[in-house]
C-alpha cells in the first residue's frame with residue numbers, strides 16, 4: 027500500500043442477519059447472514075476519485091456507510107490519514123466526521139423542506155462551530171454558495187428546497203458538505219435522480235472541488251459510463267466483494283474478470299450503429315445473497331469455469347500495473 | 358395512413374396554480390413496422406402523451422385539443438366500450454415503474470389469465486395454457502406460473518408485465534421507461550427480449566425513455582421532447598449523427614459513452630422549465646447558446662432539414 031493514502035480499508039466486513047418468518051426461525055438451526063460487505067480492502071489517495079461500480083444490492087452503500095461509521099462494521103479496519111477510525115469512541119468519530127462526509131442520491135429527501143438554503147448551511151456551521159459570529163457565518167455561506175455555483179447568491183439565500191431544481195438541490199447538498207472542508211467525500215449515486223441535462227454539471231463540480239481543494243472521492247454508482255467520466259480508478263463489486271480494481275481506462279478497455287467483461291458489454295451505448303452482442307454471463311443475482319462461498323462467488327454465472335473455481339475463492343491479486351483481479355484465469 | 362397518428366395533441370393539467378401545459382401541440386405517427394422512441398427529460402410530458410393514446414388522462418388533466426387516430430378511428434371520441442376493447446387488444450401499455458404494480462397476493466399466472474379472460478371468450482384451462490406460453494415467450498419458465506411476484510427480481514417482474522401486455526396480441530405496444538432503474542445486465546437482457554418480441558410478433562412499439570443510449574439500441578426513429586413539445590423527429594441513426602435542434606445537440610453532447618475514446622462532455626446550463634409558465638417563444642431559448650430575439654418572441658414551427666423535422670428558428 028502507498029504511504030500517502032487518505033483512506034485505507036482493510037478486510038472490512040458488514041453482515042446483516044437475514045430476516046425470517048417465525049416458521050423459518052423455528053425450523054432452521056443456524057442464523058443466516060447477508061454478507062453485504064465481505065472482506066473488502068483498498069486505499070484512496072489524496073485528490074483521487076475512486077469509483078465503486080456494481081449491481082443493485084452488491085453492497086456499495088453499506089460499504090460507504092460503514093467506512094464513515096454511520097453503521098458499525100462486523101469486522102475489519104478503516105484508517106483515515108493513519109488514524110484507525112474503527113476503534114475510535116463515538117465522540118472522536120463525530121469530530122472526525124467533519125473530514126469524512128457523504129453526499130446522497132436523493133437531494134430532495136436529505137434537505138429539510140422547512141428551511142431556506144441559507145438556514146440549511148447555517149445549521150451545519152453552528153453544529154460544527156465553524157464561524158465566530160453572524161458576519162463570519164454569512165461570509166462562509168456566501169463563499170460556499172459561490173463554490174457550488176448557486177450564483178448570484180442573494181437569489182438562492184432565502185429559497186426553500188421545493189423551489190429549486192433537482193440539480194440545484196444537489197448543489198445545496200454538496201455545499202453543506204463542502205462548508206466543512208472535508209478531505210474525503212463518499213458520493214452515493216449523486217446524479218442518478220437528476221435530469222440528464224444537468225448531470226454533467228454536477229460531475230464537473232465534483233471534479234473542480236477535487237482539483238481546487240484536493241478532496242478525495244469515493245464515487246458510488248451502477249453506471250459505468252459516468253464513472254468513466256469522473257473516476258481515476260474503478261473497483262467492481264460483486265456480492266459484497268471487490269472482484270477487480272484498476273485504473274479507469276483499463277477497466278473499460280481491458281476488463282479481465284468475466285463479470286467486469288459482462289458488465290462493460292452490457293452498458294448501452296448512445297450510438298445506434300453499435301450492435302448489441304450476446305452477454306457473456308448466465309443466470310441472475312441471487313435475491314437474498316446469504317450464501318457462504320467456498321467457490322468463486324461468480325462461479326454460478328461464469329461461462330469460463332474450471333474445476334479450481336469451484337474449490338476455492340480466488341484472492342484479489344495484481345496482474346498488471348495497479349490492476350488487481352480476483353479470478354484464476356487472469357494471470 | 359399510419360397505424361397511429363397523433364395530431365396537434367394538447368393535454369393540460371388544470372391545477373390551482375394554473376394550467377400545466379404538459380403536452381402542447383404534439384404530433385407524431387407510428388407505422389406498422391416501426392419503433393418510435395420518445396425521449397426527453399423528467400416532466401417533459403412523455404407519460405402524459407401516451408396516457409392520452411390509451412385515454413387514461415384523468416382530472417385535473419384534460420385533452421384540450423388534437424386528434425389521436427388509431428387504425429382510422431379517433432380515440433378521443435370513442436365510446437367507453439370501444440375504449441375497453443382497445444386497451445389490451447388494440448394497444449397495450451407497460452406502465453412506468455410497473456414492476457411495483459403487480460398484485461402481491463395473486464400468482465403471476467392468475468394475473469395473466471385475468472387479462473386474457475377479460476378480452477377473449479376462452480375457457481379457464483385455455484387461458485392458463487396461454488399464460489404459460491406468455492411466460493415462456495418472455496424468458497421465464499412456464500413452471501413459474503404459480504409463483505408470486507415477491508419470488509421474482511425486478512427484471513423478472515418487468516418481464517411478467519410484458520407478458521401481460523402482449524397476452525392478447527395487441528397491435529401496438531407502449532413501453533414507458535421499461536428498463537429505468539434496472540441494473541445494466543438485467544437491462545440488456547430486457548432490451549434483447551423487447552427486440553426479439555418486436556421481430557417475432559411484428560409488433561410496433563412506442564418506447565419512452567430519458568436515456569439516449571437505450572433508444573439507440575431499440576428504436577428506428579425518435580422524437581425528442583422538451584417542455585411539453587416535440588422539438589425534433591428523425592431516424593435514430595441520423596439524429597445521433599447529425600442532430601439539428603440545439604437541444605438535441607446539447608443532449609447528445611452531455612451524454613457519456615463507454616465506447617471509443619473518452620470524449621469531453623458539455624453540460625447544459627440551467628434546468629428544464631416548469632410547465633405552468635413555460636418560456637414565451639421557443640421553450641428552450643433560456644438555455645440555448647444560439648438564441649436570438651425571434652426565439653424569445655415567436656414559437657418556431659416545424660421545418661425540414663436533412664430529413665429531420667425540426668422546430669427551430671435557425672432553420673430557414
Ligand SMILES: Nc1ncnc2c1ncn2[C@@H]1O[C@H](COP(=O)(O)OP(=O)(O)OP(=O)(O)O)[C@@H](O)[C@H]1O
Nearest residue numbers: 042060062081082083084085086087088089248315
Ligand atoms: N439494514 C439492513 N438490514 C438488512 N440487510 C441490509 C441492510 N442494508 C442493506 N442490506 C442488504 O445488504 C445488501 C447490500 O445492500 P446495499 O444497499 O449496500 O447495496 P447497493 O450496492 O448500495 O445497492 P443499490 O445499487 O441498490 O443502492 C443487500 O442485499 C441489502 O438487502
Ligand SMILES: Nc1ncnc2c1ncn2[C@@H]1O[C@H](COP(=O)(O)OP(=O)(O)OP(=O)(O)O)[C@@H](O)[C@H]1O
Nearest residue numbers: 370372377379398399400401402403404405406632
Ligand atoms: N396529475 C397531475 N397534476 C398536475 N400536473 C401534472 C399531473 N401529472 C403530471 N403533471 C405535470 O405534467 C408534466 C408532464 O408530466 P409527465 O409525467 O407526463 O412527464 P414525463 O415526461 O413522463 O416525466 P418522467 O420522465 O418524470 O416520467 C410535468 O410537469 C408534471 O409535473
Ligand SMILES: [Mg+2]
Nearest residue numbers: 086087088214
Ligand atoms: Mg446503494
Ligand SMILES: [Mg+2]
Nearest residue numbers: 403404405453
Ligand atoms: Mg413518465
